[in-house]
Amino acid sequence: MPSPTSIRFDEPVIDRLSSYVARHPGLTRSAVAARYVDEGLRMEEHPGILFRDGPTGRRATVVGGPDVWEIVRTLKAARASEPDLSEDELLTMLDDNTGAPRRMVRAALEYWGAYPQEVDALIAHAERAEAEGAAAADRAASLLHP
Template sequence: MPDPVKGRLERNAARSGEKPAALAVRLIDEGLRMADHPGVVFHDSSTHGRVASLTGGPDVAEVIRVLTGLESRGEDRVAETAAWLGIHPARVRVALAYYTEHRDEIDTQIQRREHEAEELRRRHEEQQALLG
């Protein structure tokens, strides 16, 4: 590995708390996923960890959550998801293609988000009950 690349890897590993080898594997994996799915990028989320998202947003999990929550079918479902999210239908298809190859990852993120939303609702209801 060229010294400048090795130096950047070590600095990034120190900043993220990852071991350099683990960071290198993650970056290679994400790079290959982005090559396989143009339009998908990865970012750190303060609440959801490392997530796949469409370039400029939204996260792939959010697209799939909306898509699977609709009753329409086929291209109507794609168009309706795009309308709900304010994105082009082609971007919904990018998220759908990523999802079909990484279903477990995205399903886990959706479940985590639903659990977090339920917890926030519960806390809000408790606070409102205390306020009378």
């Protein structure tokens, strides 16, 4: 259970916070403030990382690039398929195949190293969604083909 903490905000910040909460039913000022403080501290700890909303909720992304989970998932798959590649060869392969430069990969890896459960949960969610989509497509195709 979180512990209560008293924080004093300037009036313009309170106004923006209240406006944000009014536009997002179900959120409280306390929850929004806690989320943004946490994200701000994470961005400070991990330069090159920011947070954005999307279909799977709020998640860490690399500035100017994809979501952290996407980079980590691709790197895990590349390592699994090419277990003998050196770090340099692996990073070069990733850059060649995805366009993700080393700085993005390193930022994503450092974030994943600090928050592996969060990133791995997003990877697992994506894999489940892909499997469910493939199964649905197979079912639909089975009606069209004997």
